[in-house]
Amino acid sequence: MSTAIMTSEAERTQLRASTPSFFGIVRGELLKMSRRWSTWIPLVLVAMFLCAGTLVRLLSSNLKEYITAHPLDFMYREMENGLAFIQIFTGLYFLVLVAYVIGLEYQMGTIRVLIARGVGKLTLLAAKVTSVLIMAALVIIASLLLTSVMICIVLQAKAGNLDALKALNAQFWSDSGLYLLTVLISTVVTILLGTMFSVLGRSLTIGLSAGLAWFPVDNIGAQFLRLGYLITQNDIWKNVTAYFLGPNLNVMASQVMPARLQVEAVGIPPLVKVDGPHTLWVALVYGLIFLVVSIALTVTRDIKE
Template sequence: MSTAIVTSEAERAQLRASTQSFFGIIRGELLKMSRRWSTWIPLLLVVLFICAGTLVRLISVDLKQTIQMDQLGFMYTEMENGMAFIQIFTGLYFLVLAAYVIGLEYQMGTIRVLVARGVSKLTLLAAKVTTLFIVALLVIIGSMLLTALLICILLLVKAGNLDALKTLTSQFWADTWLHTLTVLISTVVTILLGVAFSVLGRSLTIGLSAGLAWFPVDNIGTQFFRLGYLITKNDFWKNVTAYFLGPNLNAMASQVLPAKLHVYAVGSVPLVPVDGPHTLWVALVYGLIFLVAAIALTAMRDIKE
């Protein structure tokens, strides 16, 4: 009897030792991501697009005069353009990353190995989502530093100095932080969207295709609803667009930042006026729906494939 008890305790201890901790899973996910070409190649494309979007301004013949006339206004314009590029291109990258981190695990069947080692499905999902958020934060910070470097290059090439940096005020930095916050909110919702579809489809193909298709359909759909309004003259078609995710994320910065800055939306916007709190609430509701859907599907379904 005592031998059986000792053996049982030894087996349980061995199982606990072989089961990774939450932070151990995160470290493992970061290691796997760092060794995949699917992590680095899309990221390289993001860097190239951000560089191209900013450096294309070098061909502008009026840029030097614009800088000389209003240095602070130039810095605001470049900050807003840079944030728009970051939101668009990193958003696409995070959808791809989420599909690979979660969808590929199901598609290759490796998730069964992790669960068989004693890691619960929800713990594994939480670790993967946390990993995505960590990588997203690093990518956003890196993209902002890259954008700042590109703006300095613009100033040196066109103005021959960095005097425009001396005009930056505390209000500029406050507005920059607020704009950054809208980008981070958009990033969180985008990642949760990719996670939800990857868990739903349980494959890289479905997670990738559905995630990447959401925002184009969302934005193009606004135009179809505009057509519906023009045909029927019924406000229903315009009012519904106030609850589309993509248009609200596009309009968020322009509504949250002070109106005097004249920040433009980065794509289609709702066909009815919306304010900052409305865009934030829409983003929150969609984010919660995606999160709850991912948790519920993970908890309720068995891993059979």
């Protein structure tokens, strides 16, 4: 009897010891991402769009004269365009990525295996989101390097040298860092959006379709509200758009960056004037809502699939 009790205790101890750690789960998620075609094929498309968005400058006939006369202005314009493209195309990619990382786990039922191993539901969700954030950081770094190389190719092809890089000063790098910060904020909110829909729908299909549909609906909805204003002449139709996520992310960089740069919105703006702090608060509130809903659904619902 004593031997049986000791054996049972040893088995339970071994089972607890075999429970995956948080960092082990993150490492496993990164490994799974690296082995999926769904990770690499969309990423190649993102790289192609980024390259095309920069290399299209080669079609400009008077670009050489502009680079020679205004090298710093040229670099500012390329920085703004490059980061805008990174925000748009990587944002779409991250919605696809998070749908596969979270939604596919539910859809295939493999999440039950991890839960059965003793992994907490919140721990698993946190590990998955952490792995996506790590991947997002790597993708953005790679995108920045790729865009920088493309800009150098444009300079070499049009001006015949890279002398425009010598015009870069401390203010340029400070402004670039500020713009990059808005891209990172948009990235985090986008990932939390995809997480919420993947947890809510518990499937790849719902997570992917709802996540990708959010921003088009958000932006097109603002245009319908414009129509409502034109018909009724009531400002409430325009004022509502000040709290739409997509339009606020579109104008965040243009409102946060110094006015002297005259940065343009990357998409449809709100129908009323908003400032930088407003766009940041809207992004924060939406991000918190997405996070709280994801946590609440994960905690309250059982894994039955």
